Amino acid sequence: MSQPIETLVFENSAELVDTAARRFVDVITRAQSERGIASVALTGGSNGIALLRRLAENSGTIDWSRVEIYWGDDRFVASDDPERNSGQAREALLDHVPVDPDRIHPMAALDGPLGDDIAAAAAEYAAVLASTDDSPSPAFDIHLLGMGGEGHINSLFPHTAATAEETKTVLAVEDSPKPPPRRLTLTLRAVNRSRAVWFLVAGADKAAAVAAAHSGAAAADWPAAGAHGTTETVWFLDHAAAGHLPT
Numbered sequence: 001m002s003q004p005i006e007t008l009v010f011e012n013s014a015e016l017v018d019t020a021a022r023r024f025v026d027v028i029t030r031a032q033s034e035r036g037i038a039s040v041a042l043t044g045g046s047n048g049i050a051l052l053r054r055l056a057e058n059s060g061t062i063d064w065s066r067v068e069i070y071w072g073d074d075r076f077v078a079s080d081d082p083e084r085n086s087g088q089a090r091e092a093l094l095d096h097v098p099v100d101p102d103r104i105h106p107m108a109a110l111d112g113p114l115g116d117d118i119a120a121a122a123a124e125y126a127a128v129l130a131s132t133d134d135s136p137s138p139a140f141d142i143h144l145l146g147m148g149g150e151g152h153i154n155s156l157f158p159h160t161a162a163t164a165e166e167t168k169t170v171l172a173v174e175d176s177p178k179p180p181p182r183r184l185t186l187t188l189r190a191v192n193r194s195r196a197v198w199f200l201v202a203g204a205d206k207a208a209a210v211a212a213a214h215s216g217a218a219a220a221d222w223p224a225a226g227a228h229g230t231t232e233t234v235w236f237l238d239h240a241a242a243g244h245l246p247t
């Protein structure tokens with residue numbers, strides 16, 4: 001059962017990221033004290049990576065050796081390609097904090113053991129997600145999401161089979177409308193098993209999608225509208241992104 005949406009509006013991206021970072025520390029620290037190990041799904045995008053940079057500067061009481069790190073999506077390109085969300089996260093945060101390497105779970109890259117077989121790569125990541133306990137995927141303590149102006153989250157774009165998927169937790173996307181075309185993505189089924197789903201969204205070009213997601217639009221039209229946490233769903237917005245919300 002999902003909870004009501006919480007919407008926080010900030011003067012600018014820097015304040016948005018600062019507040020999200022402080023709350024990230026609180027949520028993960030609490031999860032570790034309650035359950036021992038915390039788990040997060042990371043995102044790409046400017047605010048998602050800025051949040052990781054902020055955490056590299058100050059992550060307070062988080063015990064990084066007890067955080068499982070997953071990704072909501074990644075580009076199916078070579079592992080050293082600068083477009084990889086996992087590479088950007090390593091550079092911003094993971095290379096600077098004492099994470100247990102065995103708890104870092106990047107999606108397969110084009111130059112990995114599975115080579116060009118993107119379907120096998122999706123199946124492999126689904127198995128990784130399912131290996132933590134008896135569930136199909138972890139109840140992430142936080143799933144971070146950026147959002148595109150047309151409402152895409154992870155690599156779930158409007159009016160695509162990936163966004164409509166109800167059974168699988170991970171899919172291969174071969175024709176992403178935003179380059180690069182080949183990606184791996186968690187589905188809404190996996191996203192919605194998260195305890196907390198956090199959107200980090202800035203800019204006037206996102207305002208229509210933000211408003212649609214807040215007014216109960218269909219996920220097929222605006223994929224962000226279909227993402228909810230079981231404990232909380234929080235939208236961290238700047239003024240411009242909040243511009244079409246009712247005052």
Ligand SMILES: O=C(O)[C@H](O)[C@@H](O)[C@H](O)[C@H](O)COP(=O)(O)O
Pocket residue numbers: 043044045046047048073145146147148149152153154155178179200201202
């Ligand atoms: O996979 C991608 O093409 C991007 O990572 C993309 O999904 C991004 O997360 C959003 O477009 C939000 O990006 P911004 O936070 O930079 O607006």
